[in-house]
Amino acid sequence: MVTIVCAICVAVPASVAQAQDWWASVSGGFRREAPVARLPAATAPSHLSAAPADQKLTHRDPAIAAGFDALLRPRYTRIVMISKDRNVIYEGYAENWLKKSTPLGLSISKSLTALAVGKALCSGAIFSLQLRTDAILPALAGTSWGNATIEQILLMQSGSAEDGPAHTGWQTEPVAVEHRGIYNGRMTRDFIEMMRRHDARQFKPGEKYNYNNYDTLVLGFLVEAATGRKFPDFFNEMIWQPAGPQQGGAWIQNNSGQTSTYNGFSATPEDWLRIGHFVIESMRNPDDCFARYLMTAAKQMQRTHIPTRCYGYQTWSWCNEDNFLFVGYGGQYLVITPKRGVVMYVHQASNTNDAAMMALYQRALKLL
DSSP, rough: OOOOSSSOOEEESEEEEEEEEHHHHTTTTTTSSSSSEEEOSSSOOOOOEEOOGGHHHHHOOOOHHHHHHHHOTTTTTEEEEEEEEEEEEEEEEEGGGEEEEEEEEBTHHHHHHHHHHHHHHHSSSSSOTSSGGGTTGGHHHHOOOOHSBBHHHHHTOSSSSSOOOOOOOOSHHHHHHHHHHGGGGOOOOOOOHHHHOOOOSSSSSTTTOOHHHHHHHHHHHHHHHTSOOOOHHHHHHIIIHOOOOOOEEEEBOOOTTTTTTOEEOOOHHHHHHHHHHHHHHSSSOOTTTTHHHHHHHHHHHHHHTTTOOOEESSOSSSSSSSOOEEEEEEEEEEEEEEEGGGEEEEEEEEOOOOOHHHHHHHHTTTTO
């Protein structure tokens, strides 16, 4: 038995014991349970170090540090790390073993997939975001996704279907059930075949925002078709290695070797921070194609089913220009504040602490 929980992507087991086991697997990235494409560590990892003692939150504002500490519980907030200019000013773990964990980003992965689309665009593999998808992916001709432009899919505007009240990212609960096997190696169906079968064509492309996991899967296939490379290989070269990871990353795949681009990337807590700093540093040259893409991706282009959040290219914001967020089910966050050079990575098993977490982050920003 399973119970739908919260806003994004998946369902967790109903019993406490089952939920604890499931979240332990999430903290490990499902690397033992599911097929994964493994990405290597960088030969020379990018800089990330502990901040000097007088720059850490415990020194600058002990009350804020104590506030973060108080949130750390295995069933709620499991990991919090904050870095400024690649210096870690706070880190906390609900349990010691989590220091060496490789948490699954869940829907944070959507934002990473959008980064890969940007690299494909700037390399010339994708001519324009205004191109219809079926021009690159003929297998989707006649579907909502085939009729939509690449930009419409980046914005979750394929029109395939309207989400139900839970906003799980799937058109219906039966569709969600078909996809849950991805976490334990029992996903045998072809993703594109499933898309064609599940396409409800409820809206015209571009007409309405709907949070849709299939939209992100399409983006992964677009990258593969445009570049002639497997998605994990392209992502490794263009995003992962430039981020300078100290440990290996991994993408969950189905049994056909198709990459679960909507929910499947895992990395160590430190390497999640490195991704955030890679994004910040990539935005600094306004004359660079990828920088311009990132600045567009992070804009608050539309309101969403969450009243306080706006959406860009598979990327969230609080409807302001100060921060943008990569967000995953259950309280996974990579919060990026470019102007201050600050990144916060949060791994949770519940959204319970979200409001307190973000209030503490805003207080911390005033010190930085």
